[in-house]
Amino acid sequence: MKLLVPVKRVIDYNVKVRVKSDQSGVDLANVKMSMNPFDEIAVEEAVRMxxxxxxxxxxxxxxxxxxAQDQIRQALAMGADRGLLVKTEAETEPLGVATLLKAIVExxxxxxVIMGKQAIDDDCxxxxxxxxxxxxxxxxxxxxxxEKKDGExxxxxxxxxxxxxxxxxxPAVVTTDLRLNEPRYASLPNIMKAKKKPLDVKDPSDYGVDLKPRLEVLKVTEPPKREGGVKVETVAELVDKLKNEAGVL
Amino acid sequence: MAILVVADHHNEALSDATHKTVTAAQQIGGDIDILVAGKDCRPVAEAAAKIAGVRKVLYADDARYEHRLAEPLAALIVSLADDYDAILKAATTTGKNVMPRAAALLDVMQVSDIIAVEAPDTFVRPIYAGNALQTVKSTDKKKVVTVRATAFKAAEENGSASIEDVQPADDPGLSSFVKEELTKSERPELTAAKIVISGGRALGSYENFEKLIFPIADKLGAAVGASRAAVDAGYVPNDYQVGQTGKVVAPELYIAVGISGAIQHLAGMKDSKVIVAINKDEEAPIFQVADYGLVADLFKALPELNEALG
Structure with a gap:
C-alpha cells in the first residue's frame, strides 16, 4: 500500500497558551512549535506498517x-519517504484543508490516508x-x-x-487516537538521512483550491478562572462541608 | 428557521445528550425536529417525542443505521438537510464521527463542540484544550454544529410531538460493522452522572480502585473516572478517562483522588459545580481549582470517607 500522512504544525502540547490582550487570538510569537501529537501517532503507525x-x-x-518543513523533516526522520509542503501563512480551517488534501490525494x-483525529490547537x-x-x-x-484483512x-x-x-x-481514511501506539524518537543518523530525503514545496494555487475561511473569529478570550477554595483538616470536616455548606451530598 | 437535532442513542434508550442539544437548538431559535435513526428503536423515537418544544420526530428504522456507521448516517442527514437551516448533534464520539462528514458533503464548515450560543450564527467554543475560548460567526448559509452537552441544561420532557417515518438514504456501502465491546457497568455513565469520583496514578492498581473507590462510588450513586496516568498505567479501561483526550464531565460533585491536576485533566472536569481534591502533595495543582482540599494519604482517607458516608 501507499500511505499519505498529513501533519500539522501546532504549539507544543507542553506550552501554556497565552491569549493576546487584543482578543485576536493566541500568542504564537517565540513559542515552541511541534508536530500535532495525534499526527505523530499517525506517522508512527505508517512507519510500522x-x-x-x-x-x-x-x-x-x-x-x-x-x-512546517521542520515537522515534515521530523516525519522523514521517523521513517517516511517523501515530503510535501503546501505553503500558506494564513490560518486554515478543516474544510479548506480537506479540500486541498483531496486534490493532493488525487x-x-x-x-x-492516516492522520490525527484532531489538532490540539483548534480542537476541531x-x-x-x-x-x-x-x-x-x-x-x-x-x-x-x-489491521489489514482480506483486502479491507x-x-x-x-x-x-x-x-x-x-x-x-x-482506499480509506483513518484518524488516530492516543492509544494506537507510542511514537518513536528519531535517531541522530535518521535525522541526518532525513535531510537528504525529497521535500517538495507548493502553493495552494497550484491545486486551484481556495482556502478562504468560512468561520469569522470574532474574539478569543481566557476562560473564566476557577478560584481555589478552602483546605479541610479531616474527612469528617469534608463530609460536613459537602452536606451542609455545598449541599451536594 | 428550522433546526434538525440528530438524536444520540444505542437503539434501546435515548441519551440525555439529546435533551441538552435540544436546549442549544432552542437558544438558536426556530422549529426543532429530531432525527432518530437506528434499528428497531421506536421506543427511542417515542422518548424523543416527549422532549419539550419539539415539532416532530423523524424516524428512520433500518439495519444500515443500527451501528451508527458514519457513511450511511451522514448520507441520511444530507438527504434531509434541504429542509433545515441548522443541523445539531451532541459532540459524542458518534457526533464527532458523523457530523463533519455530513458537513463536508453539504459544503459547510462545521462549528465543533460549542459551549454557548451567542446568536443564531455565532457560537463560543473551547480551543487549546479549554485554555482559550473562541467566539466564531459562521458565514455558511446552513449551520452544522456539534454541541458539548455538559454545557447545556437538559430540555424537559412534557412534549408530545408526532413521529414521522422517513425513508433510508442510499447506503454508500463503504464500511461494515464487525463488533462492539462495551464496558458493562451498573454505575451511571460518566458524562451524565451527578457525582463523579476519579482516581489517579497514586491508586497504584485496579485492585485499589476496586477496594477504595468503587465502594464510595456505589454509596454515592457516582460514576468512576480516572486520570490519563491511571488509564495509561492500565489500572482501569480507556473509557474511564476524564480529560481533554477523554470524557469532559461537569457533575454537581467531582472528587479527585490522588490526581495531581495536569492541564489535560483539568480541561475535562473544571466546569464541575463542586470539586473536592484528596492528595498527599499539598503543592498539587489540583488544589488550585478545588473548592475543598484535603491533604491526606488516600489509603487512609478513602476508608474513612467510606465509613463516614455510612
Missing part, C-alpha cells in the same frame, strides 16, 4: 507556514472525516488498532462506552 511490509511508500504532507493516489476534530466525505471514501475515526482494513475505534471495530473498503 512499512516495517511490517503492509506498506511500501509513505508520503508526508503539511499545509502551513514555511517552517495526484498521489494513496491506498490509505473534522479534517479526516471531511476528506473521506469529499473523496467518497470510508472513514475509520479514533483508531486504537489498524479493520479499524478498532474508541467510542463512548468502549470499542467498535469496523471494516473499511480501500
Amino acid at each position: 512499512k516495517e511490517a511490509g503492509t506498506a511500501q511508500e509513505i508520503v508526508v504532507v503539511s499545509i502551513g507556514p514555511e517552517k 495526484e498521489e493516489k494513496p491506498d490509505l 476534530n473534522q479534517t479526516g472525516q471531511m476528506l473521506a466525505a469529499l473523496l467518497g471514501w470510508p472513514q475509520g475515526t479514533f483508531a486504537s488498532k489498524i 482494513i479493520h479499524v478498532t475505534r474508541e467510542i463512548d462506552g468502549g470499542l467498535q471495530t469496523v471494516s473499511l473498503k480501500l
